[in-house]
Amino acid sequence: MSEAIAFYVLSGLVLASAWSVVRNENLFHAGLSLILCFVGVAGIYVNLDAPFLGAMQVLIYAGAIAVLLLFGFMLTHDLMNAKQERNQHAAGIFAAVLMALVLIGTIAGAQWYGSSGQPVKFGVESLARRYMQQDLVSFEVVALLLLASLMGAVVIARKEEGSRD
Amino acid sequence: MIGLPHYLILSALLFSLGLYGVLTRRNAIGVLMAVELMFNSVNINLMAFSHYMMDTAGLAFCIFVITVAAAEVTVGVALVLSVYRNRNLIDLDQVAELKG
Structure with a gap:
């Protein structure tokens, strides 16, 4: 039960911050949301019994990759004037919605079998x-x-x- | 009860968000951020299968993906900085010399 609550809370966090990463007009704020998203994904790993992978996620993604991207952003932009325009809006939405529909349709239509082996601690x-x-x-x-x-x-x-x- | 399909659907949604970001962002750093989202969705997928199949293969692949993503971002940011220094632009639509 607690696993289900953790899953839904973390999923909401991950998807909301990912939405902010792709939609935020200020790319610096998008980078900060990216860190939040990585920490949420680390929580998902802990929920999947892989605490080591969660720790690696925080160290490498949230600690190194996101900071490297933010530094790359700060070296190439004026922070106070970081508004971003976007292009191909309709095509992007079309492709993303199509991708989501195909993937979710496939997942929902498939027959999933659980393994009968012993649970392993990763x-x-x-x-x-x-x-x-x-x-x-x-x-x-x-x-x-x-x-x-x-x-x-x-x-x-x-x-x-x-x-x- | 949370099962494998829940994690797969979360991963599919995250992948679609990343795809949307890659297609619509014009800024090279923004595109790299969206690519990282897609990497993360694949990792959730691998780890969910690893958990429900009770096999460490997915975990091992996950660490490989994280390592390769780190290498990719290092080279990607270096390329962006190099283009910015030589041409003073960051918008991917303007970097089109190789276009046929």
């Missing part, structure tokens, strides 16, 4: 076993990807010699 230990056994290659590839994107971001964003500023 802790660090089960994750570590998986990463060090089945998914070892993917794990190493992701480490390489992080290194490459780190170096790529530095190369792309640095000032070049002889540029005009």
